[in-house]
Amino acid sequence: MRVTPLGGLGDIGRNMTVIEHHGQLLIVDCGVLFPEDDHPGVDLILPGFGAIADRLGDVVGLVLTHGHEDHIGAVPYLLKQRPDIPLIGSRLTLALLREKFKEHRLRHTVELIVKDGEQTQVGAFDLEFVAVNHSIPDALAVAISTSAGRILHTGDFKMDQLPLDGRLTDLRAFARLGEAGVDLFLVDSTNAEVAGFTTPERDIAKALGSVLDRSRQRVIVACFASHVHRVQQVMDAAVAHGRKVVYVGRSMVRNMGVARDLGYLHVPENTLIEMRDIENHKPEDVVIICTGSQGEPLSALSRMAANEHPVIQLRRGDTVVLASSLIPGNENSVYRVINGLTRLGAHVVHKGNALVHVSGHASAGELLYCYNIVKPRNVMPVHGEARHLVANADLAVATGVPRKRTIIAEDGVVVDLQNGKASVVGKVDAAYIFVDGATVGDISEAALTDRKILGEEGFVSIVAVVDTRTGKVVSGPDIHARGFVEGDSVFDSVRPQITAVLETALAEGVDDTYQLQQVIRRRMGRWVNDTHRRRPMIVPVVVQT
Incomplete structure (x- = not known):
């Protein structure tokens, strides 16, 4: 084999x-x-x-x-x-x-x-x-x-x-x-x-119960949308404390519906409520189970942390439980969400300060x-x-x-x-x-590299019109930047330099547009590095007349 x-x-x-x-x-x-x-x-x-x-x-x-x-x-x-x-x-x-x-x-x-x-x-x-x-x-x-x-x-x-x-x-x-x-x-x-040995799943029940005992407002639990066992434990704890449960997040609603239909998830009568009805219940009577434990940008929890969720706005005193472990590589995203939740006044419980995940x-x-x-x-x-x-x-x-x-x-x-x-x-x-x-499959590593440069360093565009017969720059160079510096006047000192290297290249018989653009890129790249210690994406355009 x-x-x-x-x-x-x-x-x-x-x-x-x-x-x-x-x-x-x-x-x-x-x-x-x-x-x-x-x-x-x-x-x-x-x-x-x-x-x-x-x-x-x-x-x-x-x-x-x-x-x-x-x-x-x-x-x-x-x-x-x-x-x-x-x-x-x-x-x-x-x-x-x-x-x-x-x-x-x-x-x-x-x-x-x-x-x-x-x-x-x-x-x-x-x-x-x-x-x-x-x-x-x-x-x-x-x-x-x-x-x-x-x-x-x-x-x-x-x-x-x-x-x-x-x-x-x-x-x-x-x-x-x-x-x-x-x-x-x-x-x-x-x-x-x-x-x-890995801690048994049922050991977290005590910690979840303790969270609900202490909370006087809403409790929001974030976990993977396919973690049926975890949702069952949260459901059981909510019922024991007389709280209603609402699912938030499309994948959470979908997966838990499947699990319930097949008998893998037991939901007691009159426990689930719709998200649109959440305001009809007192904060201390609600547990929200949502997606976003890994800090996914478009997840329900991330939108709550950014105060951008269309229905659920966090209130000071709410408790948020991250009932999952960190997947390597997601640390920054998760901590960003935790900080956002904390700024809004929520008390955040996670694996680092309570046994809420195994x-x-x-x-x-x-x-x-x-x-x-x-x-x-x-x-x-x-x-x-x-x-x-x-x-x-x-x-x-x-x-x-x-x-x-x-x-x-x-x-x-x-x-x-x-x-x-x-x-x-x-x-x-x-x-x-x-x-x-x-x-x-059409996104290459080169395209990702370009995106990272754009995001981290910004870009500079240079447009120049040249007359190959006279060997002169007849318009420009016009220089504009985004995500690099504020105001195009910062380029006043480099414009004459670009004009000079272009006209030198033209005088030497260089009349290929691509080669002229490379001349601009090299000159601008050296200037940016010398004066700003940055490496933005440089997009030169040469138009011939």
């Missing part, structure tokens, strides 16, 4: 792995990565579809381990390239996807709903699904077997021994698969640096436990940044996996599993695919 990760190795997000056998492709997960500050104007980042763009006809199935955006968010974009790829996943995962398809105006009916413990064959691949505990119901690990060996992919998981839904990670199945022989173990690395990922103690019961022949850590992957590999080695059989890969690295040994055999392009509004 050939294993090629096209996302998720080096980032927290855009998870996607392609497994090949006998010319057939099986994909595991297809998620998005949310942009950081150095991706201006980008809405989403997709996995490296380009590596399999000419082989989509060989795809026999797409296995989805669970319903988080970093594992299913890119599926609509893949299906736009081949709409009939069979989707394989749990009931909740596929239901959440169907709602996404409505937004993308996609019709897709080729799907297989599977349960933990179930086995099925998809093309050349025998699949067995294993229950794993995570921060969303119905998460699955998947064992993939062919004549070339067996791969066990954990998906995102932890080993909560007191899960809210009573659904434990099936360690007996892990052990059984280990006894049968796991040739390559693909293991969630997100918490590999965290010692011990991770959905296995910590080092749990990973060691899994390595010991599975006893894999080869290990490839997945789902994490480089430091997480290395820490996970070190845990595997500590349990006896030979260092040479632990593969620390990055997106695009091609790994072959042959005769029980996994080895790196090459690399394919797995570069970011940027989504900018309705545009997919």
